[in-house]
Amino acid sequence: xxxEPPTDDIMCATYCALCEHGYADVTMADIxxxxxxxxxxxxxxYESKHALLLAFLDDLLExxxxxxxSVDGETPRDRLLGIVxxxxxxxxxxxxxxxxxxxxEMKAQGPYDGxxxxxxxxFDRTVRDYxxxxxxxxxxxxxxxxxxxxxxxxDFFVTVCTGAQTRSVAVGRDTARTRRTLERxxxxxxxxxxxxxxxEPGTPSEAER
Amino acid sequence: xxxEPPTDDIMCATYCALCEHGYADVTMADIxxxxxxxxxxxxxxYESKHALLLAFLDDLLExxxxxxxSVDGETPRDRLLGIVxxxxxxxxxxxxxxxxxxxxEMKAQGPYDGxxxxxxxxFDRTVRDYxxxxxxxxxxxxxxxxxxxxxxxxDFFVTVCTGAQTRSVAVGRDTARTRRTLERxxxxxxxxxxxxxxxEPGTPSEAER
Numbered sequence: 001x002x003x004e005p006p007t008d009d010i011m012c013a014t015y016c017a018l019c020e021h022g023y024a025d026v027t028m029a030d031i032x033x034x035x036x037x038x039x040x041x042x043x044x045x046y047e048s049k050h051a052l053l054l055a056f057l058d059d060l061l062e063x064x065x066x067x068x069x070s071v072d073g074e075t076p077r078d079r080l081l082g083i084v085x086x087x088x089x090x091x092x093x094x095x096x097x098x099x100x101x102x103x104x105e106m107k108a109q110g111p112y113d114g115x116x117x118x119x120x121x122x123f124d125r126t127v128r129d130y131x132x133x134x135x136x137x138x139x140x141x142x143x144x145x146x147x148x149x150x151x152x153x154x155d156f157f158v159t160v161c162t163g164a165q166t167r168s169v170a171v172g173r174d175t176a177r178t179r180r181t182l183e184r185x186x187x188x189x190x191x192x193x194x195x196x197x198x199x200e201p202g203t204p205s206e207a208e209r
Numbered sequence: 210x211x212x213e214p215p216t217d218d219i220m221c222a223t224y225c226a227l228c229e230h231g232y233a234d235v236t237m238a239d240i241x242x243x244x245x246x247x248x249x250x251x252x253x254x255y256e257s258k259h260a261l262l263l264a265f266l267d268d269l270l271e272x273x274x275x276x277x278x279s280v281d282g283e284t285p286r287d288r289l290l291g292i293v294x295x296x297x298x299x300x301x302x303x304x305x306x307x308x309x310x311x312x313x314e315m316k317a318q319g320p321y322d323g324x325x326x327x328x329x330x331x332f333d334r335t336v337r338d339y340x341x342x343x344x345x346x347x348x349x350x351x352x353x354x355x356x357x358x359x360x361x362x363x364d365f366f367v368t369v370c371t372g373a374q375t376r377s378v379a380v381g382r383d384t385a386r387t388r389r390t391l392e393r394x395x396x397x398x399x400x401x402x403x404x405x406x407x408x409e410p411g412t413p414s415e416a417e418r
Contacts, residue, residue: 022321024233097320104317107379111310112231120379156369156390163372170316171330181365189397 009035010045014056019098023105028052050115057106057119061126068130076138077186083130084182087161088175097169104169124158131157135190145192153190157182218244219254223265228307232314237261259324266315266328270335277339285347286395292339293391296370297384306378313378333367340366347399354401362399366391 013035017026020034028049032039046052067086073079089096110117132154138144164178222244226235229243237258241248255261280295282288298305319326341363347353373387 023317101317101320104313104375107375108232108310108313108317110379110381111306117380124376124380124382152390155386159372159376159387159390160365160369161372162375163368163370166313166316166371166375167333167368170319171326171333172319173333177364178368181361181368 008059010037010042010052011056011059013037014052015099018056018102022098023053023102023109026102050113053106054115054119057116057123061119061122064123065126068126076134076141076143077191080131080134080138080186080190081179081183083127083134084157084161084179087127088164088179100165101169104166127161128154128158138190143192144190148190217268219246219251219261220265220268222246223261224308227265227311231307232262232311232318235311259322262315263324263328266325266332270328270331273332274335277335285343285350285352286400289340289343289347289395289399290388290392292336292343293366293370293388296336297373297388309374310378313375333371336370337363337367344399352401353399357399 010031013031016034017030021027021030026049028042029039031049031052032042035042042052046055068083071079071082071086073082106116107120110120132150135144135148135150135153139146139148139150160178160182164173164175167173168175219240222240225243226239230236230239235258237251238248240258240261241251244251251261255264276295277292280288280291282291315325316329319329341359344353344357344359344362348355348357348359369387369391373382373384376382377384
C-alpha cells in the first residue's frame with residue numbers, strides 16, 4: 001500500500017522509530033536518525049516528542065480513514081468483513097507486530113494523557129462509525145436483519161477487533177482466527193437470510209425434530 | 210474481597226505501587242515505600258524489579274483463579290455470565306482503573322519479554338479454560354446447544370472480554386456495556402432454547418410474514 005507507512009518523511013521516520021524502539025523508549029534523536037532531518041530541524045517543526053507523536057496519531061487516523069474508505073465489497077456482507085480485515089491488519093507490509101505493540105503501549109497512555117486519550121477516542125469512534133455505516137447500509141438494502149441494533153452491533157465489532165489486536169500483541173494469537181469467528185457471527189446474527197445458528201443447512205431445526 | 214488486592218505484604222505493596230506509578234515508572238523504592246519492608250529487604254527476596262513483577266503476576270493469577278473457582282451460578286447460564294463479570298471486573302474495590310492500566314502496559318511487554326509473555330499466556334489460557342469448562346457443562350446438562358463449538362466460543366469470549374478491558378483503559382468505555390451485549394449473545398447463540406436472534410418474542414419470524 002502506498003499510504004502505509006506514512007509517506008511524509010517525518011511521519012515515516014516516526015513509524016520506523018516506534019517499530020524499532022517502542023513507544024516508551026523512542027526519542028527525538030531516534031526519529032531524526034530514521035529521517036533525513038536533523039534533530040534540531042525536527043524540534044523546529046515539533047516542540048517535543050509528545051507533540052510529534054500527537055501529529056503522528058493524527059496522520060495515522062487520516063490514512064487509516066482513507067484505507068477504510070477504499071474498502072470495497074460486492075455486497076454489504078463483503079464490505080462489513082472488508083472493514084474487519086482492514087481494522088485487524090491495518091498494514092499489509094512493514095513491521096506490523098512491532099507497530100501494533102507501539103499502538104498498544106500508546107493505548108495504555110490513555111488514562112495519563114488527555115491529548116492522547118482524545119486521539120484514541122477518535123480512532124475508536126471512527127472504527128465504530130464505519131461499522132455502523134456498513135451495517136445500516138445492509139439493513140437498508142435488505143441484506144441484513146431489519147431489526148438489527150446497528151449501534152450496539154457496531155460497538156460489539158469494535159470490542160471484538162480491539163480484543164483480537166490486544167491478544168495478538170500480548171500472547172501472539174493470530175487475528176485471522178477472530179476474522180473467521182466474526183464471519184460466522186455475521187452469518188448467524190447479521191444476515192437477513194441467516195441459517196439459524198443451531199442448525200446446519202439441510203438438518204432439521206430443534207422444533208422440527 | 211479479602212483476596213483482592215493480594216494480602217501478602219510485598220504483593221500488596223506491588224499492587225499499590227503499580228496503581229500509583231504505572232508499570233513503566235514503578236521502582237523497587239516505590240514498592241518498598243508502599244510496604245513494611247526496606248528496599249534492601251525487598252532485594253533480598255527478589256533480585257530485580259523484573260523478578261518481583263513476575264512473582265506478582267504469578268500471585269495475581271493464583272488469586273484470579275481462586276476468584277474464578279468461587280463463581281457460582283444456579284444455572285450454566287448464570288455461571289457463564291458470572292465468569293464474564295469476574296473477568297471484566299477482577300476487583301470489586303481498590304483503584305481498579307489504575308490497576309487495569311498497569312496490566313495493559315504489561316500486556317504491551319509481551320513481545321519484548323519471554324517471561325512476561327509466558328505469564329500473559331497463562332492468564333489468557335486460564336480464562337479460556339474457565340469459559341470452555343462452563344460452556345461444556347451447559348452443553349452436557351442440555352442448557353446449551355448440543356452443537357455449540359465450545360473451543361471457538363470460549364476463545365471468542367476471551368477476545369470480547371480482552372477488547373472490553375482495553376477500551377476501558379484507552380478510551381474509558383464502561384465494561385458493563387460488554388456484559389450486557391454478551392448476555393444477549395448467550396441468549397441468541399448459546400442457550401439451547403434460544404429465541405432466534407432475528408425475532409422478538411411474540412413477533413412473527415421473517416418466514417411467517
